Amino acid sequence: MRSLSAAELLTIWEQGSGQPNRHRALLLLAAACPQTSWQQLAQLSLGQRDAQLLSLREQIMGSEIVSVATCPHCGDRLELTLMTDDIRLSAADLPLAVAVAGYQVQFRLPNSEDLAAIADQPDLAIATQHLFQRCLLSVKQLSQPIEAAELPAAVITAILTQMEQADPQADIRLALDCPTCQHQWQVAFDVVTFFWAELNALAQRLLQEVHLLASAYGWHEADILALSPQRRQIYLEMIYG
Ligand SMILES: [Zn+2]
Structure with a gap:
């Protein structure tokens, strides 16, 4: 599995917009695993698929996952921080x-x-x-x-x-504990939904950066996206302080 460039992520985001999650998951994996056919990826069990997506997410965004949940009892919002390893489950080798x-x-x-x-x-x-x-x-x-x-x-x-x-990776559940009212409950963690929401935010930010840098310098989109995030940030700071 290879990591994906900013330009590739934008293309996948564009292709996946308006598509169901099952299609988005395969778009991401197909780009990251060019040696594997679409059909092979589509035949991965859902747990295997999600394990691969988790690895890809780790390569692109790092291993820390920050999410928010709302307590169903008192309505408080709590921020969850977990590591990808916390939700990576090894598949049991069971006879099917x-x-x-x-x-x-x-x-x-x-x-x-x-x-x-x-x-x-x-x-x-x-x-x-x-x-x-x-x-x-x-x-x-x-x-x-x-x-x-x-x-x-x-x-x-x-x-x-x-x-x-x-196939335990196909159904990840987090046990939550409300610090305000001590209510305990479980939530499902869907890797595809979570990763796609992050990609959506990343795409919006990248397009904004392209817009600002292209407006200021007249550079092309491809050249701006080829810059490292650090360089883009430094140029943006030079323009906008
Ligand atoms: Zn609560």
């Missing part, structure tokens, strides 16, 4: 198969292709079921193939539990 009550099921982990396949389904329950069925590779009862719809709830739960444990 369960054998429960005479049922044997082999499955794979959900990936970006699955998210794309269910994107147009407005009913969340149907979408979730469709995604689940896409991930089933072999469904048998007493060694005879059966339909996925015939699986009892207990077997489905066992499969979902195994999926979560095999």
Whole structure:
């Protein structure tokens, strides 16, 4: 994985604007991993995808993550500072198969292709079921193939539990503790949403810098973006103090 230049980040930001997060995630990884095909990236499990995005985020923005949360009990805002290592979970090497009550099921982990396949389904329950069925590779009862719809709830739960444990990076939860009212709760941390919001802020800042430097010196956008952030800052200070 390689890091991305200011100009490349701006291009990705532009291509990803108005796109769903699953597409934005792949745009970023495709630019950072030019040796890997789009299809290969789309077939990474969501946890593998997020682990790669976390590494890319670390290369571009550093390893400190600062976020804010609102206490659902007293409404206080608290600032969270964590390190990328705090939310990097190692995937358990579990078999992607369960054998429960005479049922044997082999499955794979959900990936970006699955998210794309269910994107147009407005009913969340149907979408979730469709995604689940896409991930089933072999469904048998007493060694005879059966339909996925015939699986009892207990077997489905066992499969979902195994999926979560095999791909923990796909669902990061932070345990929070309100310093004001001591309320404790959990929030989901979505790497794609967080990283894209940071990219959005970075893009706005870069465009502003290009505007100011181009106005003052008549330089081209590409030349300004090729400057290091330090140099851009020094020139901006010379102009605007
Ligand atoms: Zn509180």
